[in-house]
Amino acid sequence: MTLLRDEGLTAEELAVWRMLQRAQVRITRHLEAELLVAHDLPLASYEVLMQLAEAPGRRLRMNDLAGRVLLSRSGLTRLIDRLQRYGLVSREACADDARGLFAVLTDAGAARLAEATPTYLRGIKTQFLDLLGSGEITRVRGMLAKLDATGSA
Amino acid sequence: MTLLRDEGLTAEELAVWRMLQRAQVRITRHLEAELLVAHDLPLASYEVLMQLAEAPGRRLRMNDLAGRVLLSRSGLTRLIDRLQRYGLVSREACADDARGLFAVLTDAGAARLAEATPTYLRGIKTQFLDLLGSGEITRVRGMLAKLDATGSA
DNA sequence: TCCTGTTAGATGTCTGTGCAACAACGTCCT
DNA sequence: AGGACGTTGTTGCACAGACATCTAACAGGA
Numbered sequence: 001m002t003l004l005r006d007e008g009l010t011a012e013e014l015a016v017w018r019m020l021q022r023a024q025v026r027i028t029r030h031l032e033a034e035l036l037v038a039h040d041l042p043l044a045s046y047e048v049l050m051q052l053a054e055a056p057g058r059r060l061r062m063n064d065l066a067g068r069v070l071l072s073r074s075g076l077t078r079l080i081d082r083l084q085r086y087g088l089v090s091r092e093a094c095a096d097d098a099r100g101l102f103a104v105l106t107d108a109g110a111a112r113l114a115e116a117t118p119t120y121l122r123g124i125k126t127q128f129l130d131l132l133g134s135g136e137i138t139r140v141r142g143m144l145a146k147l148d149a150t151g152s153a
Numbered sequence: 154m155t156l157l158r159d160e161g162l163t164a165e166e167l168a169v170w171r172m173l174q175r176a177q178v179r180i181t182r183h184l185e186a187e188l189l190v191a192h193d194l195p196l197a198s199y200e201v202l203m204q205l206a207e208a209p210g211r212r213l214r215m216n217d218l219a220g221r222v223l224l225s226r227s228g229l230t231r232l233i234d235r236l237q238r239y240g241l242v243s244r245e246a247c248a249d250d251a252r253g254l255f256a257v258l259t260d261a262g263a264a265r266l267a268e269a270t271p272t273y274l275r276g277i278k279t280q281f282l283d284l285l286g287s288g289e290i291t292r293v294r295g296m297l298a299k300l301d302a303t304g305s306a
Numbered sequence: 307t308c309c310t311g312t313t314a315g316a317t318g319t320c321t322g323t324g325c326a327a328c329a330a331c332g333t334c335c336t
Numbered sequence: 337a338g339g340a341c342g343t344t345g346t347t348g349c350a351c352a353g354a355c356a357t358c359t360a361a362c363a364g365g366a
Contacts, residue, residue: 009274009282016294017180017277023300024177025223027170044322062345070178075323077346082322099331099344121162124170129162131299141169143293146284147176197352215315228353230316235352252314252361313362321354332343 023128031123039116044069045083046120048076049113052089052105059102061094088112184276192269197222198236199273201229202266205242205258212245212255241265 032043051068052058060068066076080103083089088109094100105113129137185196204221205211213221219229233256236242241262247253258266282290 009278012294013282013290014274014277016290016297017281019294019297019301020173020177020281021181022223023297024173027300028174042322063343066345070175072324073345074325074347078322094344097332097344101345121167124167125162128170128173128300129166132296136296137166137169140293140296141165141172143285143289144169144172144176147180147281148172195352216313225354226315227317227355231352234316247314250314250362254315308366310365311363314360315358316360317356317358319354319356321352323352324350326347326349328345328347330344330346333341335340336338 027124027127030127031120034119034123035116038119039112041112041116044071044079045088046113046116048079048083048103049088049105049109050117050120052103053110053113058105058110059092062101062103065103083109180277180280183280184273187272187276188269191272192265194265194269197224197232198241199266199269201232201236201256202241202258202262203270203273205256206263206266211258211263214247215254215256218256236262 028043035041035043035046047069048065051065052060062076062080063073066073069076071079080089080091083103084091088106090104090106092102092104094102132140181196188194188196188199200222201218204218205213215229215233216226219226222229224232233242233244236256237244241259243257243259245255245257247255285293
């Protein structure tokens with residue numbers, strides 16, 4: 001593993017990165033599967049509904065929303081297409097910017113979200129939080145905050 | 154956020170999960186992009202080559218490999234197809250199980266891996282490790298180990 | 307030996323996503 | 337005003353990945 005030293009990385013550091021990867025993928029897969037079987041709702045769709053529910057007026061600009069759910073604009077266009085087909089979301093024009101569109105959570109969407117939320121939260125609890133000590137959760141929070149670029153770029 | 158309390162989750166706990174998601178996605182995207190522009194090598198391909206390089210005899214059974222890179226068996230079949238087309242990997246029969254196949258790292262594959270590794274490691278360093286204090290890395294290691302199911306299921 | 311059940315890997319098909327290109331609109335500067 | 341430039345959202349295209357299904361091959365019992 002000479003290459004590691006060349007770049008100033010220890011084997012332990014590399015292992016930490018791999019564990020982060022594995023953990024995140026495992027949890028994500030679990031959530032996706034559970035939401036799908038129990039509510040026929042993919043994880044990405046759930047997250048869109050969740051973001052909209054938390055937003056003022058239950059609405060968000062497409063671009064803004066894309067950033068929050070970590071999707072490209074085109075990806076979000078298609079996802080909203082689907083959600084709209086199912087009546088969970090609607091599109092509304094933006095008054096002060098004719099280019100803009102709001103994705104708006106419908107009542108049906110809110111209902112569907114409420115239905116799926118216990119599954120989602122239980123998954124996060126059993127697959128993530130319960131595996132950590134509660135003390136560790138607070139400590140990891142600060143750590144992840146540094147990694148999360150929400151505040152900066 | 155009554156629903157949170159119903160499931161025994163605090164808003165902070167949920168926030169931690171979201172940060173984990175964002176961090177992992179951000180880092181992954183960065184690595185993928187860098188590897189692609191600098192070496193025309195997708196992240197998944199890099200990880201396959203890396204796993205093979207670390208394995209004894211530079212070879213791994215398809216099934217085994219699929220597990221390590223968190224890919225479905227069919228997904229790995231296609232990925233190895235591609236790598237084989239580019240000459241980075243070859244398939245070899247398994248002596249003691251006629252069903253089995255080894256994916257074997259070729260010399261060209263090893264060379265390509267060596268070429269790309271500095272990019273990969275630098276990405277992990279700048280996008281992940283450098284953002285944490287070095288003290289935190291050690292502490293987070295134990296924590297992530299609990300989340301990583303490698304040892305169990 | 308045959309029959310049943312399981313496992314390894316490959317393939318058809320479908321869905322989801324990103325990138326590049328585009329049109330419509332806004333912003334700013336002169 | 338007018339034109340260059342950036343932004344917003346959508347589309348064509350290509351591709352990667354999952355699931356279900358298939359074939360070949362192993363394992364164990366009657």
